[in-house]
Amino acid sequence: MEPFIKTVGLKKYFKTPSGQLHAVDNVNLEIARGTTLGVVGESGCGKSTLGRTILNLLPATGGQIYFEGEDITKPSKKRLFALRKEMQIIFQDPYASLDPRMSIREIISEPLIVYKEVKGQALYDRVSELMDTVGIARRMENYFPHELDGGRRQRIGVARALALNPKFIVCDEPVSALDVSIQAQILNLLMDLQKERKLTYMFITHDLSVVKHISDEIAVMYLGECVEKAPKEELFKNPKHPYTQALLNAILEADLKTSLAEKSIIEGEVTSPINPKPGCRFASRCKYCMEECLSDNILLEECGKNHFVACIKAQE
Amino acid sequence: MEKEILLTIKNLTVKYKTDDGIAEAVNNISFQLHKGETLGLVGETGAGKTTTGLSILRLLPERTAEITEGEIIFKGENLLDIPKNEMSVIRGKQISMIFQDPMTSLNPVYTVGSQIEESIFLHNRDLTNPQIKEKADEMLELVGITPERRDDYPHQFSGGMKQRVVIAMALACDPELVIADEPTTALDVTIQAQVLRMMDELKRKYGTSMIMITHDFGVVAKTCDTVAVVYAGEIIEYGTVQDIFEDDKHHPYTTGLFHSLPNMNQDTERLQPIEGLMPDPMALPAGCKFHTRCPHCFDKCKTVLPQDIDFNGHMIKCHLYSKEV
Structure with a gap:
C-alpha cells in the first residue's frame, strides 16, 4: 500500500556564520494512514525541524516529501494553499502559539475564514462544535488566551488544527509544557480524535513514556539523522542502536526497582550539528565505536521485520 | 538509632497579596528533614513547592509575600526570628539553593569561575585570593568540568554544563542543606541522569541533606529518602519512598497522579487523568482541597478539613482512612 506520508533523503540545512548546520540530514520515513509515528530525540536533534519541513513551513534543502503519493517538496503557491488544509500542526507551547489579542472563538474561526469554508451562522455553529469536540465550555468563547490555563490553551490549539478537517497533524511536543x-x-x-477521524499523526516528543503510549511506530533521531526506526513494541523490547539503548537507560522509572547507581548512564553531550564530520554522528559518545564508524556515513538498514537501524555493529 | 534532625518546619503558612485578593500558597505545612537525607517535595505547578523552598531561605518577595504562621527550625534555631544580616551568613554557607533554569540563574557578564569564587569569598573572609581560586577550581573539577574553563562565560556552556556550574556554586561552601528546585527539568533525559547521579554521589560524599523540589515521580523514586506530596499548598501525603511507591494505601490525589503517568512496563489503552484543575489559590474550597476532583468524595469531605492519618509514619490527609483507625 502507498504510504500516506513518505520522505526520501530529506535534508534541511541552515546557514550560520560558522558553517552549514545540518538540522535534518538524509531522513527516510514512511507513515501509514491512520497511524502515529513518534519521533524522539534530545533537544537540537532536528525533530521539530523535520516536522516543519514535512509541512512545508520550512523549504527542504534536498530530498523529497510525498503526501498520498504526490511529490509536495516544491509545491506551487496554489497547491501549497490547498495542502495546508490537509496538514496541520499543534505547537509545543500553548502560551506562545495563540494570538493574545484574539478571543477563543476568533482563534478557532480563523482557519475557516481564511479558507472561506463557511460563514455566518454556519461558521458560528462549526466553531461551537469544535469547542465541544475538544472539551472547552461554550461560555468561554469570548475569553482571551491569558485567562486560560495551559491545558485549556492546548485544547484550543487542537481545535484550531482540527478546524479544516485535516488528514495529517504534526504534534510538536504538545504535552511537554503541561x-x-x-x-x-x-x-x-x-487518541480519541485519531480514532474518530482516522487522523495520521507525527508525534514529536522527548518523553519516551509518552511516545510509547501514543505511537505505533517510533523513529529515534540523533543530530539530524534518524538512527533507528521500529514498531514501538520492538523498539522498547529490542533496541539496537547504542543511542536508543542509552536513551532507554536514562529513563527514570517511577518505581524503586533500580537505583541511579545501578543504571548505565551515557557520558558526554551532543556534539555540534555544524559541518558534522563524516561517519556515525554518535561515535564520540559510543562505547562500541570502531574505526569503520568514523569513515563513511552509515545508512538505515533493515535488521529485523520493519526494524531499521543505522549502526555498523547492530547491522552485522 | 535516632537520626539527627536538621530541619523542622512547623505549620508553615505563606500568603501572597495580589490586586485580586490573597493567594493562599502554602497552608499549614509541617515536615522534618534528617541529616544526610533527601526529602522530595512533589506536586504540580502552583502547588506551593517553590514557595516552601524560598521560605526556608527567606527569599520570598518582601512586598507581596507574608509568612503568616509557622516556624522553620534549622539546627535548633528558628530562621524566621533571626535578623536579616545574620540570614545572609546562613544563606549560601549553611543552606544553599539550586534553581530550576540554569540559563537564567547564572550572570551572563561574569565568568563561571568568578561566580563560584564570589560565594567562597563572601563566606570565607580569611582566605587569600589564590586559595579562593584553588577552591573554585576544585569545585569545578568536582562537578566534572575541567578548571581550564573557569574563564569562560555561561553562554559558552551547554545547558547540562551550566547546571553543573550552578551546582558547584551551591556546594562551594559545604552547605549542610541544599534546596534543589527542579534541578533537571530543563535538561535532556540523558543529561538529567548524568546530573542527578553526580548530585547523588556528592551528597553521599559530603553527607549533605537535600530538599528536592520536583514534579517528576521518576526523579523522586531515584533520589529521595522521604517524600511529601503537595497539593494546593498542603502536604496531603508523606512517607518514605517505600511508603509512596510500594504501599497500597494512598491519598486519592497521589493515586490519580500515578494513573496519569504513561507506564513504561505495561501497556495501558487509556490513561486515567484526574478530572478538572487545581483549585485557584485565591478561592480554595472548604474541607478537603481535593474534594472537587476526587472520585471518592463524600459529604464530610466538602466541609471538614481532613487530619493526617498516621500509618507508622506514612501520613495520609484523607477522610477515607479515618474510619479505619
Whole structure:
C-alpha cells in the first residue's frame, strides 16, 4: 500500500556564520494512514525541524516529501494553499502559539475564514462544535488566551488544527509544557480524535513514556539523522542502536526497582550539528565505536521485520 | 538509632497579596528533614513547592509575600526570628539553593569561575585570593568540568554544563542543606541522569541533606529518602519512598497522579487523568482541597478539613482512612 506520508533523503540545512548546520540530514520515513509515528530525540536533534519541513513551513534543502503519493517538496503557491488544509500542526507551547489579542472563538474561526469554508451562522455553529469536540465550555468563547490555563490553551490549539478537517497533524511536543494530570487529558483527547477521524499523526516528543503510549511506530533521531526506526513494541523490547539503548537507560522509572547507581548512564553531550564530520554522528559518545564508524556515513538498514537501524555493529 | 534532625518546619503558612485578593500558597505545612537525607517535595505547578523552598531561605518577595504562621527550625534555631544580616551568613554557607533554569540563574557578564569564587569569598573572609581560586577550581573539577574553563562565560556552556556550574556554586561552601528546585527539568533525559547521579554521589560524599523540589515521580523514586506530596499548598501525603511507591494505601490525589503517568512496563489503552484543575489559590474550597476532583468524595469531605492519618509514619490527609483507625 502507498504510504500516506513518505520522505526520501530529506535534508534541511541552515546557514550560520560558522558553517552549514545540518538540522535534518538524509531522513527516510514512511507513515501509514491512520497511524502515529513518534519521533524522539534530545533537544537540537532536528525533530521539530523535520516536522516543519514535512509541512512545508520550512523549504527542504534536498530530498523529497510525498503526501498520498504526490511529490509536495516544491509545491506551487496554489497547491501549497490547498495542502495546508490537509496538514496541520499543534505547537509545543500553548502560551506562545495563540494570538493574545484574539478571543477563543476568533482563534478557532480563523482557519475557516481564511479558507472561506463557511460563514455566518454556519461558521458560528462549526466553531461551537469544535469547542465541544475538544472539551472547552461554550461560555468561554469570548475569553482571551491569558485567562486560560495551559491545558485549556492546548485544547484550543487542537481545535484550531482540527478546524479544516485535516488528514495529517504534526504534534510538536504538545504535552511537554503541561502538568502530568493535564498531560493525560490531552493525550486521551488526541487518541480519541485519531480514532474518530482516522487522523495520521507525527508525534514529536522527548518523553519516551509518552511516545510509547501514543505511537505505533517510533523513529529515534540523533543530530539530524534518524538512527533507528521500529514498531514501538520492538523498539522498547529490542533496541539496537547504542543511542536508543542509552536513551532507554536514562529513563527514570517511577518505581524503586533500580537505583541511579545501578543504571548505565551515557557520558558526554551532543556534539555540534555544524559541518558534522563524516561517519556515525554518535561515535564520540559510543562505547562500541570502531574505526569503520568514523569513515563513511552509515545508512538505515533493515535488521529485523520493519526494524531499521543505522549502526555498523547492530547491522552485522 | 535516632537520626539527627536538621530541619523542622512547623505549620508553615505563606500568603501572597495580589490586586485580586490573597493567594493562599502554602497552608499549614509541617515536615522534618534528617541529616544526610533527601526529602522530595512533589506536586504540580502552583502547588506551593517553590514557595516552601524560598521560605526556608527567606527569599520570598518582601512586598507581596507574608509568612503568616509557622516556624522553620534549622539546627535548633528558628530562621524566621533571626535578623536579616545574620540570614545572609546562613544563606549560601549553611543552606544553599539550586534553581530550576540554569540559563537564567547564572550572570551572563561574569565568568563561571568568578561566580563560584564570589560565594567562597563572601563566606570565607580569611582566605587569600589564590586559595579562593584553588577552591573554585576544585569545585569545578568536582562537578566534572575541567578548571581550564573557569574563564569562560555561561553562554559558552551547554545547558547540562551550566547546571553543573550552578551546582558547584551551591556546594562551594559545604552547605549542610541544599534546596534543589527542579534541578533537571530543563535538561535532556540523558543529561538529567548524568546530573542527578553526580548530585547523588556528592551528597553521599559530603553527607549533605537535600530538599528536592520536583514534579517528576521518576526523579523522586531515584533520589529521595522521604517524600511529601503537595497539593494546593498542603502536604496531603508523606512517607518514605517505600511508603509512596510500594504501599497500597494512598491519598486519592497521589493515586490519580500515578494513573496519569504513561507506564513504561505495561501497556495501558487509556490513561486515567484526574478530572478538572487545581483549585485557584485565591478561592480554595472548604474541607478537603481535593474534594472537587476526587472520585471518592463524600459529604464530610466538602466541609471538614481532613487530619493526617498516621500509618507508622506514612501520613495520609484523607477522610477515607479515618474510619479505619
